[in-house]
Every structure is written in structure tokens, then in C-alpha cells.
Amino acid sequence: MSAVNVQFLFDFGSPNAYLSHKVIPSIETRQGVRFEYVPILLGGLFKLTGNRSPVETTAHIENKRRYMMLEIQRFVEKHGLAAYRMNPHFPVNTLQLMRGAVAAQQEGTEGMFERYVDRMFAHMWEDGLKLDDSQVLRATLEADGFDAARFETAMGEASVKGALLANTQAAYERGAFGAPTFFVGEEIFFGKDRLRDVEEEIARVKAST
Incomplete structure (x- = not known):
């Protein structure tokens, strides 16, 4: 694998993070890189930045909501x-889910975090x-x-709580305001829809090293 530093800042509550997660492996294969998955708390990042979810910001803009759904369908x-x-x-x-992701990372068992x-x-x-729902999560x-x-x-x-907070704070300080966010080195x-740009930046960095 290449030494290019590529990070994927994610929260399970973002459908676009899920869609990115499904496409990332093909980029990793083509470029010979490994994305580092960084759990953040999207609600916390929204509070830090004053941002809100697209569902809230487009609630009264019917044409924009329809376009967002169309754009997702095209990607799918x-x-x-x-x-x-x-x-x-x-x-x-997603607070408990994201804490669970950090816990899986800290556990250190090979493959646990990824699974x-x-x-x-x-x-x-x-x-x-x-x-x-705690009962649903436990059963799952x-x-x-x-x-x-x-x-x-x-x-x-x-x-675990501290690490999730620290990840979220660091994301904010690096310029993130939502999820999914990617960093190739320090480029955000x-x-x-920026995955093509992410891949192009990875290729550029590889070519320059």
C-alpha cells in the first residue's frame, strides 16, 4: 500500500457516508492506498460549526429535496x-453507535473495527x-x-467518550463541517460527490513522491 495519508471522517447517521463507504474499496484497489476511518459525532460537529443537516435546511424547499433524492438515486x-x-x-x-466504533478501535482485535x-x-x-434503541442495538x-x-x-x-470528542474537535479545527469528510494529507x-477529486488528489500525491 502507498504511504499517502487518506482519511475518511464518518458518522453512521449520514446516508452519504454509507454510500462513500461502499465505494471506497474500489478506490483503494485502483490507487493502492488504504483509507483511515475516523469516527466523529456529526451532531457534535454541527454544534461546533453552527451547521444543520440537509433534512433541516431543505425542509421547506421541495425542489431541492427532490433533487437531493434524485442525486442519491443516480449515485446508487x-x-x-x-x-x-x-x-x-x-x-x-448515533452517539452510542459512534462510541461503539471507537471502542472497537481501542479493543485492538484484528478486523473488529472494520467489521x-x-x-x-x-x-x-x-x-x-x-x-x-438500546434493545435493538444489543440484539444487533x-x-x-x-x-x-x-x-x-x-x-x-x-x-472512549474522550476519543470521540477529540476526533470531533480535531475535525472541526481542520475545517470539517459535516460528513462524509475526506482528507488527503491536509487537503479537505x-x-x-468529491470522491473523484479525492482519487485524483491521491494519484497526484503518489506521482509527486
Whole structure:
């Protein structure tokens, strides 16, 4: 793998983060890089920046809402992401989910973080689960073969809470205002529609080193 530093700042509550997650592997293969997944809390980032979700900002702009849905559908069709479904419980509070992602990282078991991320994205944007319901989350973790009790304990640990807050604060200080956000080195890109630009920047950096 190349030494190019590429980061993907994500929150499970973002459908566009899910869509990006599904496309990232093809970029990694083409470019010989590995994206570093960085869990952040989107609600916290919104508070820091004064930003709001597109659902809120476009609530009274019917044409824009329709276009946003059309744009997602085009992306889905382009990349063959037929499993995507809008979560019927949206918006879902992702605080515990994102703490779980940090806990999986800190656990250090090979492949655990990657599997947790992939499963939670799928449960949110393919299965349409209400993952801010503690009983649903516990059942989901157990069904996926995770130690649900261990995760629940870890989600309340100071090191996990602190790391998620630190990731979110660092994202803000680097210029992020939403998810998905990407960094190639210190170059920032926002949104799934910038993945082509992300890949071009990766190629540029590789060519210059």
C-alpha cells in the first residue's frame, strides 16, 4: 500500500457516508492506498460549526429535496448499490453507535473495527434498523457475533467518550463541517460527490513522491 495519508471522517447517521463507504474499496484497489476511518459525532460537529443537516435546511424547499433524492438515486445506480434504503427512523441518534466504533478501535482485535463499521452501516442503510434503541442495538450486536455486554460497558468508558470528542474537535479545527469528510494529507474534501477529486488528489500525491 502507498504511504499517502487518506482519511475518511464518518458518522453512521449520514446516508452519504454509507454510500462513500461502499465505494471506497474500489478506490483503494485502483490507487493502492488504504483509507483511515475516523469516527466523529456529526451532531457534535454541527454544534461546533453552527451547521444543520440537509433534512433541516431543505425542509421547506421541495425542489431541492427532490433533487437531493434524485442525486442519491443516480449515485446508487452508478455504483450498483441496490441494497441501499432510506432508514425509516431517520434521523437516528448515533452517539452510542459512534462510541461503539471507537471502542472497537481501542479493543485492538484484528478486523473488529472494520467489521463493526461495515455491519452498522448495513444495519442503518440497508436493514433500516432503529439503532438508537438500546434493545435493538444489543440484539444487533449479538446477532453479528459481538460481545454486546462488553460493548455496552466500553461505550460508557471515559477513554472512549474522550476519543470521540477529540476526533470531533480535531475535525472541526481542520475545517470539517459535516460528513462524509475526506482528507488527503491536509487537503479537505466534503461529500460523496468529491470522491473523484479525492482519487485524483491521491494519484497526484503518489506521482509527486
